[in-house]
Amino acid sequence: MLVYFLLATPVMMDDGEQYEGFAELLARGHLDFKSFYGFQGLSFFAVPIFWLTGSKMSIIIASIIFSLLSIPLAYLVGRDYYQSKRAGLYFLILFLLTPYPYVTMMRGFQEAALLFFILLIIHAGVCQKVWTPLAWAIGGIVKPFALVLLPLFAKNFLTPSVRKFVWVLAALMVGVLYLGVSYYQTGHLINNAAINSYQGNFDTGNPPPLTESFVFGIKGYLRVAANLFLSFRKIMIPPLVVVLGALALLFNKNLKLRKEIVLAVILNFVLVGSLTFSFSKYLLPMTTLFALASVGYLLKYKWLMLLVFIDSFFVFLPIWNYFGHNFWSSYLIFFLPMVYVLGLWVVIHSASVSGFGE
Numbered sequence: 001m002l003v004y005f006l007l008a009t010p011v012m013m014d015d016g017e018q019y020e021g022f023a024e025l026l027a028r029g030h031l032d033f034k035s036f037y038g039f040q041g042l043s044f045f046a047v048p049i050f051w052l053t054g055s056k057m058s059i060i061i062a063s064i065i066f067s068l069l070s071i072p073l074a075y076l077v078g079r080d081y082y083q084s085k086r087a088g089l090y091f092l093i094l095f096l097l098t099p100y101p102y103v104t105m106m107r108g109f110q111e112a113a114l115l116f117f118i119l120l121i122i123h124a125g126v127c128q129k130v131w132t133p134l135a136w137a138i139g140g141i142v143k144p145f146a147l148v149l150l151p152l153f154a155k156n157f158l159t160p161s162v163r164k165f166v167w168v169l170a171a172l173m174v175g176v177l178y179l180g181v182s183y184y185q186t187g188h189l190i191n192n193a194a195i196n197s198y199q200g201n202f203d204t205g206n207p208p209p210l211t212e213s214f215v216f217g218i219k220g221y222l223r224v225a226a227n228l229f230l231s232f233r234k235i236m237i238p239p240l241v242v243v244l245g246a247l248a249l250l251f252n253k254n255l256k257l258r259k260e261i262v263l264a265v266i267l268n269f270v271l272v273g274s275l276t277f278s279f280s281k282y283l284l285p286m287t288t289l290f291a292l293a294s295v296g297y298l299l300k301y302k303w304l305m306l307l308v309f310i311d312s313f314f315v316f317l318p319i320w321n322y323f324g325h326n327f328w329s330s331y332l333i334f335f336l337p338m339v340y341v342l343g344l345w346v347v348i349h350s351a352s353v354s355g356f357g358e
Contacts, residue, residue: 004333011326019046022036023046026043033186062113073116090305096341118285145268151267220275228286237290237315
């Protein structure tokens with residue numbers, strides 16, 4: 001995947017310029033929420049990269065690092081959830097078949113970093129790590145959609161403990177500091193432009209109130225369904241994986257954290273469905289959980305993975321048409337992750353590799 005990223009030609013666009021501008025100004029000692037819209041969590045990680053390299057694409061370099069770190073993390077999530085090394089490899093395959101985050105990071109988008117924190121929160125929740133709230137809070141300031149994962153670990157922190165209290169306090173401090181400074185500088189909890197950033201230049205002196213980002217109606221929830229299943233919406237994962245994950249959550253009562261995962265999915269559905277604007281990337285927590293739940297069926301019925309490969313082509317193709325051709329010189333290069341995945345799957349099932357049994 002590093003080779004794949006090095007073959008790309010990043011081009012900073014749209015929101016990426018906001019994140020990069022915030023990071024570069026912060027690297028020079030100025031914390032400025034007023035001049036740059038959006039959630040700036042990733043920009044804090046880009047600061048040391050800017051110090052070291054002076055690159056005007058430090059936000060993209062930070063995302064590449066997070067995307068590469070997500071590869072072993074995805075394996076660990078699948079392995080520890082199912083207590084199976086093969087399951088870890090299957091979930092890694094599904095990660096590589098989710099191109100949107102690692103393609104759009106080449107324009108400065110934050111979804112690759114968001115996916116890293118989603119995986120980190122899921123893994124920490126499954127393993128009941130005491131530091132889970134801090135990972136959750138940091139993920140929340142990268143993109144607030146990570147906050148819907150609260151049910152995965154909330155129950156573990158209902159019992160009193162000094163260690164747990166310290167980590168919960170640290171998580172609250174991250175949120176309070178971020179929101180507090182943003183409010184002090186802008187007069188709003190969030191300097192958010194998504195509601196009208198596509199209708200002209202963003203006025204930093206008069207950002208829209210956060211309440212204007214929400215509306216309640218059937219249209220929003222229909223858009224959520226479209227963002228899960230219609231390929232031209234630049235969906236996150238193959239629709240077949242969504243269906244398999246949903247079936248597993250409905251009927252497999254032995255799934256670990258099943259009720260908590262269902263609640264997190266519902267929270268993601270309600271949050272995105274109530275927004276005045278809706279993109280498939282906002283459903284990344286939900287689609288990651290569906291992918292994790294689907295692994296059980298993929299392990300049991302191995303022919304299903306062939307259908308997932310076919311379905312994945314219709315995920316990659318719209319993203320190539322909309323984003324990928326800007327960064328990779330050929331569609332043959334762009335589709336390399338599918339080649340990697342197919343090779344990995346063949347190795348899993350054809351070679352006798354010591355230590356990679358069930």
